[in-house]
Amino acid sequence: MTTPTIVLVGHGMVGQRFLEALADRGVTERARIVVLCEEPRPAYDRVQLTSYFSGKTPDDLSMVEAGFMERHGIELYVGDPAETIDREARTVTARSGRAFAYDTLVLATGSYPFVPPVPGKDAEGCFVYRTIEDLLAIEEYAKTARTGAVVGGGLLGLEAAGALKGLGLDTHVVEFAPRLMPVQVDEGGGAALLRTIEKMGLTVHTGTGTQEVVTADGAVTGMRLSDGSELATDMVVFSAGVRPRDQLARDCGLDVGERGGIAVDGLCRTSDPAVFAIGECALASDGRVYGLVAPGYEMAQTAAAAIADEEAGDGFTGADMSTKLKLLGVDVASFGDAHGTAEDCLDVVYSDSRSGVYKKLVVSADGVLLGGVLVGDAEQYGLLRPLTGTVPPVSPEQLVLPAGAGAPVALGPSALPDDAVICSCHNVTKHAIGQCTSLPEVKKCTKAGTGCGSCVKVIEKLLPAATDKGLCGCFSYTRSELYEIARTLRLTSFAALLDSHGREEARGGEGCEVCKPTVGSILASLAPTIGLGGYILDGEQASLQDTNDHFLANMQRNGSYSVVPRIPGGEITPDKLIVIGEVARDFGLYTKITGGQRIDLFGARVDQLPSIWTRLVDAGFESGHAYGKALRTVKSCVGQTWCRYGVQDSVKMAIQLELRYRGLRAPHKLKSAVSGCARECAEAQSKDFGIIATANGWNLYVGGNGGATPRHADLLAQDLSDAELIRLIDRFLMFYIRTADRLERTSTWLERLEGGLDHLRDVVVHDSLGLCEELEALMAAHVADYRDEWAETLDDPERLRRFVSFVNAPGAPDPSVRFVPERDQIKPDLTILTIGTLEGATSR
Amino acid sequence: MTTTLELSLSPDSWMAVCEEARLTPGRGVAALLPDGRQAALFRDRSGRTYAIDNRDPFTGAQVLSRGLVGSADGRAFVASPLLKQRFDLETGRCLDDDEVTVAVYPVRLK
Numbered sequence: 018m019t020t021p022t023i024v025l026v027g028h029g030m031v032g033q034r035f036l037e038a039l040a041d042r043g044v045t046e047r048a049r050i051v052v053l054c055e056e057p058r059p060a061y062d063r064v065q066l067t068s069y070f071s072g073k074t075p076d077d078l079s080m081v082e083a084g085f086m087e088r089h090g091i092e093l094y095v096g097d098p099a100e101t102i103d104r105e106a107r108t109v110t111a112r113s114g115r116a117f118a119y120d121t122l123v124l125a126t127g128s129y130p131f132v133p134p135v136p137g138k139d140a141e142g143c144f145v146y147r148t149i150e151d152l153l154a155i156e157e158y159a160k161t162a163r164t165g166a167v168v169g170g171g172l173l174g175l176e177a178a179g180a181l182k183g184l185g186l187d188t189h190v191v192e193f194a195p196r197l198m199p200v201q202v203d204e205g206g207g208a209a210l211l212r213t214i215e216k217m218g219l220t221v222h223t224g225t226g227t228q229e230v231v232t233a234d235g236a237v238t239g240m241r242l243s244d245g246s247e248l249a250t251d252m253v254v255f256s257a258g259v260r261p262r263d264q265l266a267r268d269c270g271l272d273v274g275e276r277g278g279i280a281v282d283g284l285c286r287t288s289d290p291a292v293f294a295i296g297e298c299a300l301a302s303d304g305r306v307y308g309l310v311a312p313g314y315e316m317a318q319t320a321a322a323a324i325a326d327e328e329a330g331d332g333f334t335g336a337d338m339s340t341k342l343k344l345l346g347v348d349v350a351s352f353g354d355a356h357g358t359a360e361d362c363l364d365v366v367y368s369d370s371r372s373g374v375y376k377k378l379v380v381s382a383d384g385v386l387l388g389g390v391l392v393g394d395a396e397q398y399g400l401l402r403p404l405t406g407t408v409p410p411v412s413p414e415q416l417v418l419p420a421g422a423g424a425p426v427a428l429g430p431s432a433l434p435d436d437a438v439i440c441s442c443h444n445v446t447k448h449a450i451g452q453c454t455s456l457p458e459v460k461k462c463t464k465a466g467t468g469c470g471s472c473v474k475v476i477e478k479l480l481p482a483a484t485d486k487g488l489c490g491c492f493s494y495t496r497s498e499l500y501e502i503a504r505t506l507r508l509t510s511f512a513a514l515l516d517s518h519g520r521e522e523a524r525g526g527e528g529c530e531v532c533k534p535t536v537g538s539i540l541a542s543l544a545p546t547i548g549l550g551g552y553i554l555d556g557e558q559a560s561l562q563d564t565n566d567h568f569l570a571n572m573q574r575n576g577s578y579s580v581v582p583r584i585p586g587g588e589i590t591p592d593k594l595i596v597i598g599e600v601a602r603d604f605g606l607y608t609k610i611t612g613g614q615r616i617d618l619f620g621a622r623v624d625q626l627p628s629i630w631t632r633l634v635d636a637g638f639e640s641g642h643a644y645g646k647a648l649r650t651v652k653s654c655v656g657q658t659w660c661r662y663g664v665q666d667s668v669k670m671a672i673q674l675e676l677r678y679r680g681l682r683a684p685h686k687l688k689s690a691v692s693g694c695a696r697e698c699a700e701a702q703s704k705d706f707g708i709i710a711t712a713n714g715w716n717l718y719v720g721g722n723g724g725a726t727p728r729h730a731d732l733l734a735q736d737l738s739d740a741e742l743i744r745l746i747d748r749f750l751m752f753y754i755r756t757a758d759r760l761e762r763t764s765t766w767l768e769r770l771e772g773g774l775d776h777l778r779d780v781v782v783h784d785s786l787g788l789c790e791e792l793e794a795l796m797a798a799h800v801a802d803y804r805d806e807w808a809e810t811l812d813d814p815e816r817l818r819r820f821v822s823f824v825n826a827p828g829a830p831d832p833s834v835r836f837v838p839e840r841d842q843i844k845p846d847l848t849i850l851t852i853g854t855l856e857g858a859t860s861r
Numbered sequence: 862m863t864t865t866l867e868l869s870l871s872p873d874s875w876m877a878v879c880e881e882a883r884l885t886p887g888r889g890v891a892a893l894l895p896d897g898r899q900a901a902l903f904r905d906r907s908g909r910t911y912a913i914d915n916r917d918p919f920t921g922a923q924v925l926s927r928g929l930v931g932s933a934d935g936r937a938f939v940a941s942p943l944l945k946q947r948f949d950l951e952t953g954r955c956l957d958d959d960e961v962t963v964a965v966y967p968v969r970l971k
Contacts (some may be wrong), residue, residue: 045908082960083960084960263919275930377907399950474892490933491931522931522934525906526906526931526932527887527905527906527930527931527932527937528932529929529931529932529933530928530929530931530945530947533929533931534929557886557887558887560886560887560888560929560930561887561929563929563942564924564927564928564929564942565942567888567927568927572924572927572942572943574920574922574943575921575922576922576923576924576927576943623927626911708935759901818883822891823890823891823892823893823895823899824878824879824883824890824891824892824902825877825878825879825892825893826892826893828863829893831891831899831923832897833899833916833922833923834923847921850920850921850922851921
């Protein structure tokens with residue numbers, strides 16, 4: 018018997034998935050597989066295309082596991098598209114002239130961007146947004162452009178707009194429909210999205226079409242819109258939808274749909290039984306062309322199963338169009354019957370224009386969840402989508418209300434039925450995930466979580482690993498338990514703790530990158546109490562600290578460090594400011610003002626740190642602990658001294674607090690702020706502990722956070738005197754340090770704390786556990802023991818010896834740390850790093 | 862008498878790097894090699910020494926010597942200080958990505 022040949026035309030995400038499905042079924046063993054790929058590189062993750070602009074390389078985006086083609090004997094020809102198909106002779110000819118006889122042909126040619134037929138559409142400065150090459154061209158052209166316009170306010174259009182904005186362009190979005198993302202979201206969702214996107218500085222024109230691209234000397238200068246207005250722009254990106262690429266099929270006489278798409282049956286077979294079509298080029302048997310990757314994957318599986326002669330299941334009869342994305346940083350999700358098209362269906366809507374959150378659930382008269390739209394907060398998507406088609410265990414209003422409003426019932430993944438599809442990209446059920454024990458295992462065995470990634474949080478909650486609360490592979494105790502062990506047994510070394518309290522198999526070992534810094538931090542917090550020296554880099558402690566603590570500076574992406582001197586309360590004299598400027602100038606450092614009212618100096622080589630700090634310490638500066646899980650900064654507004662609204666001296670209080678808690682090691686970094694009146698200019702309510710002045714004293718707020726999961730701080734106590742305030746903060750911080758998990762900010766700690774704010778108030782205000790005296794003593798010991806780490810380092814030649822680039826060439830600078838100019842300062846020269854990244858590694 | 866840590870670039874050719882005492886157990890140091898490459902040298906709790914390439918293949922930065930040493934299943938590894946991928950100190954194999962390995966160099970104490 019001769020070996021059959023399968024030719025795949027197109028090597029995008031769906032094509033690659035098809036090859037994997039063939040390999041899974043052993044087809045690659047018994048057939049010759051040939052792949053013709055138009056683009057110059059193998060399949061890559063087009064869904065994540067925009068992440069190229071945030072630093073991902075084309076290699077990062079690759080979908081093909083190294084060695085995959087070789088292992089399965091697949092012949093891949095990149096940059097060589099199929100040009101003609103002769104169905105009678107069963108041959109495919111590529112552009113290079115290569116011809117292949119096939120037994121089975123699979124078309125996965127994808128789609129092409131639709132460009133409206135307007136005058137000027139081909140001018141210089143007009144682009145589409147589809148391939149890595151498109152992005153490279155946009156990036157290049159944007160260097161000389163100031164304004165960019167995107168035609169199309171759908172999913173891809175907003176991706177493109179985000180990219181242009183990221184390239185520094187003044188960005189416009191033109192959408193023909195009356196709202197953004199008309200396919201996915203309803204009017205309310207579109208409005209929420211519009212407000213948020215406009216707040217980011219993008220200009221959105223909805224309900225208007227593009228009439229003409231205005232040009233001068235063949236290059237874009239603007240656009241004329243259908244409402245008669247004109248828009249000046251240097252470049253135009255068309256992102257107004259895609260069309261199936263079915264030309265090859267048309268040319269060889271296969272049936273195609275009226276509006277395009279290669280007609281296929283439930284097994285993805287075209288009108289010629291030897292030819293299959295999958296993905297965006299195919300017109301499915303339900304009469305739709307699917308432009309999402311998940312249905313494409315499903316078609317790839319269906320076609321591979323049919324080719325492998327497997328018993329036909331249902332085949333591909335249509336797919337779930339649910340999506341969740343982060344566009345321009347805004348969560349957008351829609352699932353099921355998002356537009357409420359079912360008869361007699363009802364809406365439950367929650368809308369908050371202040372925060373840009375819009376949530377709508379569509380339910381049937383008898384309570385079955387049919388679908389929904391989530392904008393601004395799509396946290397619940399991972400749970401809601403699998404619940405679609407069922408009567409949820411809690412009422413719909415509880416599902417849309419935000420945490421904290423109306424006390425929603427916590428609906429965990431345990432509420433989901435076993436056959437609920439958790440990963441819709443790869444169609445993986447809760448049951449299948451339950452067979453695995455860790456996230457890497459889930460990804461490897463089921464591929465769940467490797468598509469859009471939106472289900473990873475739900476998967477983590479389903480895994481049994483969540484029940485082992487141990488810190489890491491070395492300790493079965495939590496951080497707070499280790500703190501108690503070290504404190505009560507007065508253990509002063511990591512080795513002693515590991516060998517006496519580590520997991521059996523880890524005793525006598527090295528520990529790991531998780532427990533070493535955690536124990537290092539615990540020992541530093543407890544140092545004065547358990548009789549350990551206060552310097553965190555002495556003896557064994559030196560081996561425990563993360564690299565930032567080890568060099569008392571923050572490592573940046575090219576291996577250089579940044580330096581942040583402490584500026585308590587953000588108050589600084591002109592003389593000291595000048596010193597910082599002089600140091601930055603003399604060492605050629607990049608200078609940036611931080612969000613915490615201090616100055617960050619970037620680009621120092623490790624061997625320069627001591628000379629930089631000698632100058633800073635001589636001028637009266639000390640470490641800002643920007644490198645540590647420690648108190649960072651206490652921000653302040655200018656307060657009563659200058660401000661006509663101020664009611665207390667917020668600067669003085671901020672300085673007092675910063676000097677009191679500087680150097681305090683904690684489970685995570687600590688930020689604080691003091692506002693001099695209720696106008697709250699210091700943003701104290703977004704801090705771990707924030708203080709707002711009142712006419713009668715101070716209000717203390719705790720557990721606030723900015724960053725990725727913002728949380729407003731909770732009011733712990735009101736109208737405190739200076740002494741009362743400080744005593745309460747002492748207790749609060751020490752209670753946090755004692756009981757929080759590793760890398761747990763006060764916000765998540767407070768949310769997790771049993772009894773929440775009330776319990777915290779009982780403990781630190783009413784002393785319900787009788788702990789307060791001890792907590793205050795711990796803080797008093799810290800305050801008394803504080804010494805500046807940098808001054809201590811400079812005083813000791815032995816301690817300074819670590820600050821060399823090379824142990825065998827102490828004077829030599831590291832030649833790989835180089836910089837190039839940008840906006841009159843420096844930035845890391847990444848070319849020297851990225852050339853042949855993974856070059857030092859051998860691919861196996 | 863001091864003990865010197867030596868590293869081998871080719872069979873029978875050893876270069877002295879530093880005194881053994883310069884290595885804190887559980888931490889590393891970087892050495893500049895004659896051909897411009899960099900090596901990361903480590904010592905574990907038991908006193909055993911290792912050398913691997915200093916370049917973090919995921920970021921391109923020469924920083925592996927500044928990572929933390931740990932052990933898993935009795936084998937020592939270093940975790941990159943940038944993105945925390947772990948590399949076996951004996952084989953150079955990345956524990957978090959089967960496709961990646963960094964070079965290793967023989968070392969001895971003399």
